[in-house]
Amino acid sequence: MEGWPSRLEKAVRGGVPTGSHLPNSPGPLAGCWGKTRPLCISPGRGLSPWTTVFVSFSHARRMCCVSIPLCSQIAHYLLWLLSTQEPRWELPALAFLVEVLEWLDLSERGANRVLQILSRQLQSECRERRRLALRALLKLTDDPSMTKTMQSLTESLVELLWDGEIVIMTVMLLNSIILDNDMLLPSPITLQLLEALLPLFDHDNSQVQLISILLFQTLVTHAEEKAKMALKTPLRKSLLPLFFHCHDENQRVVQASQKTLLCVAEFLKRRDLERLLKSKKLWKFAEFLLAEDRSRAAEQLRRALRYLQSPQEPLREAAVRFMGMAGRHLRGQQQELQLICTALERLMEDTSSAVSHLALETLHVLRAIQRQRYSAIQRLQDQLRRAWRTRPHLSGLGCLRCRMTEEES
Template sequence: MIVQEPQCPGPLMDYSPHLLVDLLFQVFDSTEQTSEEVNTFWRGCQEQHDLPTDPNRFAVLTMKALLCCLHWEDGVNSVEDNGGWARLLNAHSRRYAVALLAREKRHVSRPLCSRITLHLLELLSREELCWDLPAMAFLVEVLDCLDTKECGDRVLETLSRNLGSTNKKRRQLALRVVVALSQDPVMAESIWSLSERLVQLLGDADRDVVWMTLSVLDHVLWTSLWTRRHERVRSKDPLISTPTGLQLAEALRPLFDHDDSSVRQGSMVLFSRVIKVIEREGKRPLKPLVCLSLLPLYFHRHDEKVLVKRASQGALLAVTRFLKRRDLGHLVNTEEPWSFGECLLKKDRRRVAKYMHQALPYLRSPQQPLREAAVKFMGIAGGYLRGQPNELQLIIDALQAITDDSSPTVSSLALEIIRFVGNVQTAPYPRFQQLRDQLCGAWNSRPSLWG
């Protein structure tokens, strides 16, 4: 009744952001199960004032009238043309409707959007809020209207709770907000306060969640490093503490073998950045973990995806520098794919059995080049496991299981290595050296996919 007056009172205009949010809340609350007490009250209002049957529909009509009162008729019509008002009445599509409403408002009035968002942040801080998904959907669309210097910490506080939610959609929306915030240099280092939550999300089963998390961490780390270097920002605190760096590196390593190539690439790029940062603070705690990354990166140097190949190459170079292994670094780009594995095992003979066990899963890789690399690595490892019959038998059994591989190259290589490993135990040392030389020569002359 008030908004239908020719001249709206000033307080109505001043409190319009709060009124719009409260009307949205009424719509969301009404689409949920309504108590009998509320239904009885509404029936009385309906009979007395001839109101619409549904209270949520009346709330939408009131919202549209308020927006028109604010001279936003074009926005109301645009939302109508895109089916936004009808979707707002449906509990399953209301997040889409809120996002549409936010985009339209942002185009027309950024100050109004900013005031609405600040009020939403106040409401999102309440644990009992039942419509935080739509509220987050609004927030992600209008972040650029906010002054992050003033309210960035409040946004991060809200995001921290939602990133740890068991609700998949809530996690995704919260991550979308973090992705948008990470583009703001002012927020870069502050986002590290969410690092514990973000590291946990790297183990999420949802590919999109993992990819967005990698994007946030990589962008924030790069921005923070650039800021400290180029703007000469001095801080006594390290950008990444050693415990956080360890947790992050440990969470990244399994992603090298992720089914999605974008995740593989992103995890390798971020891993390179992390070890470079940690190296400045003290690399001893990270060294064992970095050693475990050598073999996966070595195999993915021959990944079928070109971008993953490049990322693994860059990560291998970073890792070899970290470990001060110039001998390995020189072999990263070699045309002789077996030479890296040979050098790795020759200089670290105590870990040959561990490396062999680490390589076993790659015999079943969906990518032929990786299977081929794993088979050849088994041959190299077998040569250094002389005198360890149990480990040699494990190699033979694993290779025997792939002699029927779909790739003739892989199956043929497996048979060659089985014969070689079978002779390792019994052949005299000079004969053993001759056999290994013959095997390496055969690898070099064989046409393969390794180039």
């Protein structure tokens, strides 16, 4: 593993929290190698004590294929050192442990001990310790029995999704624990995880996007019956971002978004939306979202604005088209219309000619809507139209809903 000692030294030194210091001497760690096998390198050659340990450990790591008992003793010594909860040794010991993890005894007792230590590191204020704990846990997911044991860590992992520096490892680990085991989570954790996954749909890393969307779908599919009412709020919030990512450049993200969108519509018992999605009428689907509630149309507009700045041309183009649709549902709301117009003006110099032309055309339409007078009669007409479009969801129309269900079946 060429270059490994320098990476390890960087992990140890770079991860020390502000106000703390790496010990001047790596006493316990150096003693670990000395007790298991004589070292060939000594500080007398001009190396610092820590460099001696890094180089010596690299030497021991390369010998692992012929000296398994040595690595096993080292791993157990590191585990003991971490169990002492001596703060100044935790970071370097954890950094070393990650590299010899496969030589630990992972029987039931040993596995519980390892997870207890790593669970404590996940809650550390030191980001590097959290990162190393995640690396260790990801290595352990190669063992299916360990993945099942990790279910107890789910709540701690959900809290780490807000840390952008380690979100990739966190979402991958959650994916291994939940997705691969079809795990049923308690309702409060499911709700917390759904809320935390929503912003990741728009993450810069497409792998994080994809795993987050697939994990979201799994949680919806396996949600407890008693939790369904509480989950409706994050599920409604997911409709718009999932709709936009149906236009993503990454086809795997597109497919995951389409499947998850259909899954959410089924969960919400929106048969009208299900039909549109199954017939691939995505823009009719967007029209329904905007037509349901005028106050919600303004909310949808504000949440869609960020897609105008997407680095992906298809998403910007879809966002412009959505703005045009939203504008027609916001007649008389001058503040919201002006917000759209201002945003579209910035896109008139977009790097894509298709996006800039569409933005210009949409802007002309919305300016015309702004100039129109919005009378009380027109307002009433719009309200009646929206009521008609959403008639299966109005209270007091149970008979109509039943009749429609019979006709469809």
